[in-house]
Amino acid sequence: MNIVRITDLSAPGVEVFSKLTETQLRNRLDPEKGIFIAESPKVIKVALDEGCEPLAMLMAERHIEGDARELIARCGDIPIYTGEVSLLSELAGYWLTRGVLCAMRRPKPRTVEEVCDGARRIVVLDNVVDNTNVGAIFRSAAALGFDAVLLTPTSCDPLNRRTVRVSMGTVFQIPWAYIGEVHTDWPDAGMERLRRLGFKTAAMALSDNSVSIEDPALAATERLAVIMGTEGDGLSARTISGCDYVVRIPMFHNVDSLNVAAASAVAFWQLRRR
Numbered sequence: 697m698n699i700v701r702i703t704d705l706s707a708p709g710v711e712v713f714s715k716l717t718e719t720q721l722r723n724r725l726d727p728e729k730g731i732f733i734a735e736s737p738k739v740i741k742v743a744l745d746e747g748c749e750p751l752a753m754l755m756a757e758r759h760i761e762g763d764a765r766e767l768i769a770r771c772g773d774i775p776i777y778t779g780e781v782s783l784l785s786e787l788a789g790y791w792l793t794r795g796v797l798c799a800m801r802r803p804k805p806r807t808v809e810e811v812c813d814g815a816r817r818i819v820v821l822d823n824v825v826d827n828t829n830v831g832a833i834f835r836s837a838a839a840l841g842f843d844a845v846l847l848t849p850t851s852c853d854p855l856n857r858r859t860v861r862v863s864m865g866t867v868f869q870i871p872w873a874y875i876g877e878v879h880t881d882w883p884d885a886g887m888e889r890l891r892r893l894g895f896k897t898a899a900m901a902l903s904d905n906s907v908s909i910e911d912p913a914l915a916a917t918e919r920l921a922v923i924m925g926t927e928g929d930g931l932s933a934r935t936i937s938g939c940d941y942v943v944r945i946p947m948f949h950n951v952d953s954l955n956v957a958a959a960s961a962v963a964f965w966q967l968r969r970r
Contacts, residue, residue, distance in 0.1 A: 698773050
């Protein structure tokens, strides 16, 4: 083990955990040098299982011979930074990590065509910007049988630290890609791209011409792309009008909508491949 004991958070090598912002970690100007942070032994294990490359770890000393021992053994000679719990607790959110952080190389971005190859059920996140919601949607997609996640360019990064944690590592298990590089690539060009791949599109929205999520035609569709909108305003009129279906979830007690993460779980279960 390459154990490096530290006495302050400005020690060389520790800045990846203590100082770099999410934007700096992502390194959009040079994606091959991008980094993300995985938190907790369980999430780190999933990332390693899916082939992510570890670069460094940070943990309280008790974890070295404890619940991180097997993870460390899988990570070769990378530095394992450790220090007093009182020091590490100065890191924002450290206590939410179950005591173990791992800096990992961002995987090579995939194309829409790659992640949709063989897929029958996908979800498109249109301008979904809350990291917690995106993480929860990934977790539901993995649990309920969806094959891939696409994100419009204005949606948040699936490898954001909080998103990874909330997803419980499913961001490494479910193939995902951005559908376009700039905001003008959606909806028109993105919709056409989905159609060329053989997908029917279903906008989750409240509309006079919407059909119930229980409509048999939806379940019978061979390849279906379910489109979920932003937390506040939902999908734009332009996106809705461009879809093959507009779909609503029947509700009671005059409730008009669900949080996008909750709505996604309902949609994934009802529209899953069968």
